[in-house]
Amino acid sequence: MRVGLVPRREEFDVVVVGAGPAGGYVAGAIAKAGYEVALLEEHREVGEPIQCGGLVTARVFDIVSCKETIIGRVHGAEIFSPSGRRIVIDGRETEAVVVDRAMFDRAIVTQALRNGAHSILGAQAAAAGRQDGGVEVLVDVDGHSRRLRCKLLIGADGVRSSVAKWFNILRPKKILPGFEVEMVGVESDPGLVQLFVGSNYAPGFFGWVIPSGDTARVGLCVGSGNAYAALEKMLGQPAVRPFVKRAQPILYIAGGIPLGFPKRSHADNVMIVGDAACQAKATSGGGIFTSLLSATFCAQTAIEALGKGDFSARMLHRYHKAWTGSIGKELRKDLAIHDSFSRLTDAQVEEIFEILDNPTVLRLIEGRGDIDFPSKVGWALLREEPRLLKYLGKALRAMVSRTVGI
Ligand SMILES: Cc1cc2nc3c(=O)[nH]c(=O)nc-3n(C[C@H](O)[C@H](O)[C@H](O)COP(=O)(O)OP(=O)(O)OC[C@H]3O[C@@H](n4cnc5c(N)ncnc54)[C@H](O)[C@@H]3O)c2cc1C
Structure with a gap:
């Protein structure tokens, strides 16, 4: 029950920290399954400040329905x-x-609230720790301290995730x-x-x-x-x-x-998702699709854990296994590609342009290019133009020879 701007309730099944795309999606999906979810956002407005170019593929709209935000x-x-x-x-x-990123985030959170999640704005999660089999979260709401208790804490709190730090899960x-x-x-x-x-x-x-x-x-x-x-x-x-x-x-x-690629994205009673879990592509920096896709696995595991009343790291490992086995494969390759390409000299970049500037190669990129899975066109290019191999680092070269057999 909400009286005023902050819900009176202090006990929730799930507290989600961060109302970006990942947090908004997770909160909405868990609330839709009938659980009590608090969604905390440290800013007073969802979607602000914007930290994004807003370039996504249409795949994101298979996960969230907000095509009206396309500009x-x-x-x-x-x-x-x-x-x-x-x-x-x-x-x-x-x-x-290209989406209006502020509208995009708001549309996802609006859906979460319609599904029954409770938003708390201007609410910064300041500390959290395990207590009595659950988690207690200390929240600073407009200068006042509040304590929320939950069975499961989800850190969707972005690139400098506090939740990941507090529970010693990951640092990028x-x-x-x-x-x-x-x-x-x-x-x-x-x-x-x-x-x-x-x-x-x-x-x-x-x-x-x-x-x-x-x-x-x-x-x-x-x-x-x-x-x-x-x-x-x-x-x-x-x-x-x-x-x-x-x-x-x-x-x-x-x-x-x-x-970075996390060894784990969970601990007892805790999961992290989105930028908090380094789920952005190292090749392009794009993280909306990958965060949302990972958020679907996070919500699914949360609902299973709530159904079983089991919030152990062992149970929550299902989430880690699901996303690393899915989009994680691409993210790992993207990290290796980034590592090689960030070491190239300008002269080497010019040589690569020389190789790419050829109608057959350009047609191949036009036909196979996919910004959500950049490694796919990379592999196809290497088959077409093995000269590109020399620009890859040792580790990536080994991976490429296994994958495309050259
Ligand atoms: C310059 C730039 C351009 C980009 N362009 C693109 C692009 O074109 N396409 C694309 O796909 N991706 C792009 N990205 C990446 C994309 O913005 C992120 O991957 C995406 O926002 C991740 O979503 P998220 O929900 O994990 O985190 P975020 O969107 O960062 O949301 C985290 C939320 O948590 C809140 N928060 C943090 N700490 C707390 C706390 N303690 N208590 C309460 N709330 C808290 C924050 O205020 C924020 O609202 C870009 C990134 C940058 C830096």
Whole structure:
């Protein structure tokens, strides 16, 4: 029963920390199965501040129904090398969509609340520990401390997850700093994203322009250092300048991409999901689809655990096994690909562009490219162009030879 802004109840079956896509989905699915779920969000508004480019494939709408948040459709990419050489990959049909990320998160949480979850906004989980077979969570709600008790705690609290830390589950190996600016007046084709690869743009990762309705999100991630300063520098590069020469910023977006592969994503009475569990792709930084897919496994295990009254790590291991056996396989490959590609020199990137800039290869990428499973096109490319093998690290080369048999 809710009287006022915060529910009176202090006992819940499940407390979910973080109302991003993963937390919103998990809370809604468990509440739909008839359990009492509290969804805590430290900000006073779901969906803010935005920390994302909002580029996803239509697969996410098989998990959450919020197509009304789509503000753009993308059918290809223009990719620029360090010297400004340009290749165009154009699938001609919609390959990905751009969502209004704040609306997207709100739509997922709205559904969770309709399913019966209890939202508590401006509520920062400040500490948690096991007590009497359950978990006690200390929550700071607008300067007041509250204690909530639950059987199961789910940390969907993003890249700097406190839940993962408190229960000693995982720390990302590395967090790639990212910075993005939403700009008015960007001159680009609204059906294409632009990607910029090389140390003059985004050392250790890549830069992008993502069309988003009548604006565009211009951003990058870097291997380390100051992402804001790197973006400032990237905007002045000859290949980038034509897109942004008359553009003006209306929103700054800062965030990080977690790299690592957790040995476990659970402990007694606790599971972590989404960025908290390093479930983003190391190749692109995209984490919405992978987080949501993992969230379906997390919710399923939570419902089974609640049904059996068993919240042991042994029981919750089902979740870890399910997601690592599914999208985890791709995430592992993406980490290996990222590791190799982040070591390439600009001269090597130019050599790769030389190899890719060939109609047969481009057609192959157009036909097989899938931003949710980037390793698939990678494998196909290696079959077509074994010269690419030399740019891969030792570990990845071994993995490739096993997988594609070259
Ligand atoms: C610059 C940038 C661009 C990106 N672009 C894309 C893209 O185009 N496409 C894509 O798929 N992915 C993109 N991503 C990744 C994507 O944003 C994340 O993978 C995704 O948001 C993960 O969802 P989540 O629910 O796990 O975490 P989040 O969306 O981070 O949600 C976590 C929530 O937990 C809350 N929280 C944290 N701690 C507490 C606490 N102690 N108490 C209460 N609440 C708490 C936070 O306020 C937040 O609302 C991008 C990331 C960055 C940094």
